[in-house]
Amino acid sequence: MITIRNIILWLGASLLFAGPAQAGAALSGPADSAPRGKVVGAVSVVGALQKPRPLPVFKSRSFCGASVPDETLLVTPDGRLRNAAVILRPLSSVTAARPKTVILDNRHCAFTPHVQIAPLGSELLLKNSDPILHTVHARLGRETLFNVGLPHWRQVSKRLDRAGVIKIDCDVLHTWMSAVIIVTDSPYHFVSNERGEFFFDGLQAGAYDIEIWHERLGRQSQRIAVRDGGTTDVDVVFALEKKR
Numbered sequence: 001m002i003t004i005r006n007i008i009l010w011l012g013a014s015l016l017f018a019g020p021a022q023a024g025a026a027l028s029g030p031a032d033s034a035p036r037g038k039v040v041g042a043v044s045v046v047g048a049l050q051k052p053r054p055l056p057v058f059k060s061r062s063f064c065g066a067s068v069p070d071e072t073l074l075v076t077p078d079g080r081l082r083n084a085a086v087i088l089r090p091l092s093s094v095t096a097a098r099p100k101t102v103i104l105d106n107r108h109c110a111f112t113p114h115v116q117i118a119p120l121g122s123e124l125l126l127k128n129s130d131p132i133l134h135t136v137h138a139r140l141g142r143e144t145l146f147n148v149g150l151p152h153w154r155q156v157s158k159r160l161d162r163a164g165v166i167k168i169d170c171d172v173l174h175t176w177m178s179a180v181i182i183v184t185d186s187p188y189h190f191v192s193n194e195r196g197e198f199f200f201d202g203l204q205a206g207a208y209d210i211e212i213w214h215e216r217l218g219r220q221s222q223r224i225a226v227r228d229g230g231t232t233d234v235d236v237v238f239a240l241e242k243k244r
Helices: 004-027
Strands: 037-046 085-090 101-106 115-119 122-126 134-140 143-150 156-160 164-169 178-184 188-191 197-203 206-214 218-226 231-239
Touching: 037 085, 037 206, 037 218, 085 115, 085 178, 085 197, 101 115, 101 178, 115 122, 115 188, 143 156, 188 197, 206 231, 218 231
Parallel strands: 037 231, 101 122, 115 178
Antiparallel strands: 037 197, 085 188, 085 206, 122 156, 134 143, 134 164, 164 178, 206 218
Protein backbone atom coordinates (compact mmCIF):
# COMPACT_ATOMS: atom_id res chain seq x y z
CA MET A 1 0.00 0.00 0.00
CA ILE A 2 1.35 3.37 -1.06
CA THR A 3 1.21 5.92 1.71
CA ILE A 4 2.26 9.56 1.95
CA ARG A 5 5.18 8.45 4.16
CA ASN A 6 6.39 6.01 1.45
CA ILE A 7 6.22 8.74 -1.21
CA ILE A 8 8.27 11.14 0.95
CA LEU A 9 10.90 8.46 1.62
CA TRP A 10 11.12 7.60 -2.10
CA LEU A 11 11.55 11.28 -3.08
CA GLY A 12 14.27 11.78 -0.47
CA ALA A 13 16.20 8.74 -1.71
CA SER A 14 15.90 9.93 -5.33
CA LEU A 15 17.34 13.35 -4.45
CA LEU A 16 20.12 11.82 -2.37
CA PHE A 17 21.41 9.65 -5.22
CA ALA A 18 20.74 12.12 -8.03
CA GLY A 19 22.71 14.99 -6.42
CA PRO A 20 26.27 13.60 -6.60
CA ALA A 21 25.78 12.24 -10.11
CA GLN A 22 24.75 15.67 -11.47
CA ALA A 23 27.56 17.47 -9.65
CA GLY A 24 30.10 14.97 -10.96
CA ALA A 25 28.94 15.49 -14.55
CA ALA A 26 29.35 19.25 -14.20
CA LEU A 27 32.87 18.98 -12.74
CA SER A 28 34.17 16.44 -15.25
CA GLY A 29 33.12 18.15 -18.47
CA PRO A 30 35.56 18.12 -21.40
CA ALA A 31 36.38 21.85 -21.06
CA ASP A 32 37.49 21.41 -17.42
CA SER A 33 39.57 18.27 -17.93
CA ALA A 34 41.23 19.22 -21.22
CA PRO A 35 45.02 19.53 -20.86
CA ARG A 36 46.56 22.87 -21.66
CA GLY A 37 49.82 23.87 -23.25
CA LYS A 38 52.62 26.32 -22.48
CA VAL A 39 54.76 28.69 -24.51
CA VAL A 40 58.12 29.82 -23.15
CA GLY A 41 60.68 31.88 -24.96
CA ALA A 42 63.34 34.56 -24.98
CA VAL A 43 64.13 37.60 -27.08
CA SER A 44 67.75 38.34 -27.91
CA VAL A 45 69.82 40.56 -30.16
CA VAL A 46 72.89 39.92 -32.31
CA GLY A 47 75.35 42.42 -33.69
CA ALA A 48 77.70 45.08 -32.41
CA LEU A 49 75.96 46.55 -29.40
CA GLN A 50 76.92 49.83 -27.81
CA LYS A 51 75.29 50.57 -24.49
CA PRO A 52 72.98 53.58 -24.89
CA ARG A 53 74.37 56.71 -23.37
CA PRO A 54 72.43 58.49 -20.62
CA LEU A 55 69.97 61.07 -21.90
CA PRO A 56 70.84 64.71 -21.11
CA VAL A 57 68.42 66.70 -18.99
CA PHE A 58 67.69 70.27 -20.09
CA LYS A 59 65.08 71.30 -17.54
CA SER A 60 64.36 70.67 -13.83
CA ARG A 61 67.97 69.60 -13.33
CA SER A 62 67.86 70.45 -9.62
CA PHE A 63 65.41 67.55 -9.20
CA CYS A 64 66.12 65.27 -12.18
CA GLY A 65 69.89 65.55 -12.27
CA ALA A 66 72.13 66.15 -15.27
CA SER A 67 71.08 62.94 -17.08
CA VAL A 68 68.73 59.95 -16.88
CA PRO A 69 69.11 56.34 -18.14
CA ASP A 70 68.04 55.53 -21.70
CA GLU A 71 65.44 52.74 -21.48
CA THR A 72 64.81 52.37 -25.21
CA LEU A 73 67.33 49.53 -25.67
CA LEU A 74 67.93 47.43 -22.56
CA VAL A 75 70.11 44.38 -23.26
CA THR A 76 71.62 41.97 -20.73
CA PRO A 77 75.33 41.06 -20.86
CA ASP A 78 74.40 37.79 -22.62
CA GLY A 79 72.38 39.56 -25.33
CA ARG A 80 68.82 39.20 -24.02
CA LEU A 81 66.36 42.00 -24.77
CA ARG A 82 64.09 43.57 -22.19
CA ASN A 83 60.80 45.42 -22.86
CA ALA A 84 59.85 43.56 -26.04
CA ALA A 85 56.07 43.23 -26.42
CA VAL A 86 54.92 39.67 -27.20
CA ILE A 87 51.34 39.01 -28.34
CA LEU A 88 49.75 35.62 -29.14
CA ARG A 89 46.69 35.23 -31.39
CA PRO A 90 44.94 31.84 -31.76
CA LEU A 91 43.94 30.96 -35.31
CA SER A 92 41.03 28.67 -34.45
CA SER A 93 39.11 30.85 -31.99
CA VAL A 94 38.51 34.45 -31.02
CA THR A 95 38.92 35.36 -27.36
CA ALA A 96 38.52 38.98 -26.35
CA ALA A 97 40.80 40.49 -23.75
CA ARG A 98 39.18 41.64 -20.52
CA PRO A 99 39.64 45.36 -19.85
CA LYS A 100 41.41 46.36 -16.65
CA THR A 101 43.02 49.38 -15.04
CA VAL A 102 46.62 50.12 -15.99
CA ILE A 103 48.81 52.84 -14.51
CA LEU A 104 51.33 55.23 -16.04
CA ASP A 105 53.29 57.11 -13.40
CA ASN A 106 55.96 59.81 -13.49
CA ARG A 107 58.79 58.85 -11.15
CA HIS A 108 62.06 60.75 -10.94
CA CYS A 109 61.65 62.31 -14.37
CA ALA A 110 60.75 59.10 -16.21
CA PHE A 111 57.50 57.43 -17.24
CA THR A 112 56.94 54.19 -15.33
CA PRO A 113 56.62 51.58 -16.72
CA HIS A 114 58.49 52.43 -19.89
CA VAL A 115 56.67 49.73 -21.91
CA GLN A 116 53.38 48.04 -21.05
CA ILE A 117 50.52 46.21 -22.77
CA ALA A 118 46.88 47.02 -22.07
CA PRO A 119 43.75 45.11 -23.12
CA LEU A 120 41.44 47.04 -25.41
CA GLY A 121 38.87 49.03 -23.42
CA SER A 122 41.07 49.37 -20.33
CA GLU A 123 41.20 52.46 -18.12
CA LEU A 124 44.57 54.22 -18.04
CA LEU A 125 45.28 55.99 -14.76
CA LEU A 126 47.78 58.84 -15.18
CA LYS A 127 49.76 59.80 -12.09
CA ASN A 128 52.65 62.08 -11.17
CA SER A 129 54.77 61.05 -8.20
CA ASP A 130 57.25 63.87 -8.84
CA PRO A 131 57.01 67.30 -7.18
CA ILE A 132 57.34 69.01 -10.59
CA LEU A 133 54.92 69.49 -13.50
CA HIS A 134 54.74 66.82 -16.20
CA THR A 135 52.47 66.28 -19.17
CA VAL A 136 51.33 63.08 -20.87
CA HIS A 137 51.08 63.59 -24.62
CA ALA A 138 49.78 60.36 -26.18
CA ARG A 139 49.88 59.77 -29.94
CA LEU A 140 48.57 56.92 -32.08
CA GLY A 141 50.57 57.34 -35.24
CA ARG A 142 50.49 61.08 -35.92
CA GLU A 143 47.16 61.58 -34.16
CA THR A 144 47.05 63.03 -30.67
CA LEU A 145 44.76 60.95 -28.44
CA PHE A 146 45.15 63.20 -25.41
CA ASN A 147 47.56 65.71 -23.91
CA VAL A 148 47.15 66.05 -20.16
CA GLY A 149 48.91 68.36 -17.73
CA LEU A 150 49.84 66.59 -14.50
CA PRO A 151 50.87 68.62 -11.49
CA HIS A 152 51.80 66.46 -8.51
CA TRP A 153 48.32 66.50 -6.99
CA ARG A 154 46.38 65.52 -10.14
CA GLN A 155 45.28 62.11 -11.42
CA VAL A 156 43.43 61.55 -14.70
CA SER A 157 41.78 58.47 -16.24
CA LYS A 158 41.56 57.82 -19.97
CA ARG A 159 39.87 54.91 -21.74
CA LEU A 160 42.03 52.99 -24.21
CA ASP A 161 39.39 52.21 -26.82
CA ARG A 162 41.62 51.94 -29.92
CA ALA A 163 44.14 49.19 -30.62
CA GLY A 164 47.68 50.04 -31.63
CA VAL A 165 51.00 51.37 -30.40
CA ILE A 166 50.59 54.54 -28.34
CA LYS A 167 53.75 56.62 -27.93
CA ILE A 168 53.95 59.06 -25.05
CA ASP A 169 56.08 62.16 -24.46
CA CYS A 170 56.27 64.98 -21.93
CA ASP A 171 55.77 68.42 -23.50
CA VAL A 172 57.15 70.70 -20.78
CA LEU A 173 60.67 70.53 -22.26
CA HIS A 174 61.31 67.14 -20.67
CA THR A 175 62.53 65.94 -24.05
CA TRP A 176 64.21 62.79 -22.70
CA MET A 177 60.97 61.29 -21.38
CA SER A 178 59.13 58.62 -23.40
CA ALA A 179 56.92 55.59 -22.93
CA VAL A 180 54.93 53.10 -24.99
CA ILE A 181 51.56 51.46 -24.39
CA ILE A 182 50.52 48.66 -26.76
CA VAL A 183 46.72 48.28 -26.78
CA THR A 184 45.52 44.87 -27.97
CA ASP A 185 42.33 42.84 -28.20
CA SER A 186 44.25 39.62 -27.48
CA PRO A 187 44.24 38.27 -23.91
CA TYR A 188 47.62 36.62 -24.48
CA HIS A 189 50.38 39.21 -24.06
CA PHE A 190 53.64 39.63 -22.19
CA VAL A 191 56.46 42.19 -21.93
CA SER A 192 59.84 40.45 -21.86
CA ASN A 193 61.34 40.67 -18.38
CA GLU A 194 64.76 41.72 -17.13
CA ARG A 195 66.17 38.41 -18.49
CA GLY A 196 64.52 38.84 -21.88
CA GLU A 197 62.07 36.01 -21.20
CA PHE A 198 58.33 35.57 -21.73
CA PHE A 199 55.83 32.91 -20.61
CA PHE A 200 52.30 31.81 -21.47
CA ASP A 201 50.41 29.06 -19.64
CA GLY A 202 46.95 27.50 -19.85
CA LEU A 203 46.72 27.73 -23.65
CA GLN A 204 44.33 25.64 -25.70
CA ALA A 205 46.00 23.38 -28.23
CA GLY A 206 46.22 24.70 -31.76
CA ALA A 207 48.02 27.12 -34.05
CA TYR A 208 48.93 30.62 -32.92
CA ASP A 209 50.49 33.64 -34.54
CA ILE A 210 53.07 35.25 -32.26
CA GLU A 211 54.08 38.86 -32.80
CA ILE A 212 57.08 40.51 -31.17
CA TRP A 213 57.51 44.29 -31.20
CA HIS A 214 60.32 46.51 -29.95
CA GLU A 215 60.39 50.29 -30.10
CA ARG A 216 63.84 50.48 -31.71
CA LEU A 217 64.29 47.11 -33.39
CA GLY A 218 60.93 46.76 -35.12
CA ARG A 219 58.52 43.87 -35.45
CA GLN A 220 58.68 40.13 -36.10
CA SER A 221 56.06 37.39 -36.37
CA GLN A 222 55.97 33.62 -36.57
CA ARG A 223 53.43 30.81 -36.47
CA ILE A 224 53.69 28.25 -33.70
CA ALA A 225 51.82 25.13 -32.59
CA VAL A 226 50.69 24.53 -28.99
CA ARG A 227 50.22 20.92 -27.91
CA ASP A 228 48.00 19.53 -25.16
CA GLY A 229 50.12 19.16 -22.07
CA GLY A 230 53.25 20.24 -23.95
CA THR A 231 55.66 23.17 -23.89
CA THR A 232 56.51 25.11 -27.04
CA ASP A 233 59.88 26.87 -27.03
CA VAL A 234 60.22 30.08 -29.03
CA ASP A 235 63.47 31.91 -29.75
CA VAL A 236 63.28 35.43 -31.16
CA VAL A 237 66.38 37.17 -32.48
CA PHE A 238 66.67 40.79 -33.57
CA ALA A 239 69.63 41.97 -35.60
CA LEU A 240 71.14 45.30 -34.60
CA GLU A 241 71.73 47.79 -37.37
CA LYS A 242 75.30 48.00 -38.57
CA LYS A 243 77.15 51.06 -37.40
CA ARG A 244 77.86 53.47 -40.25
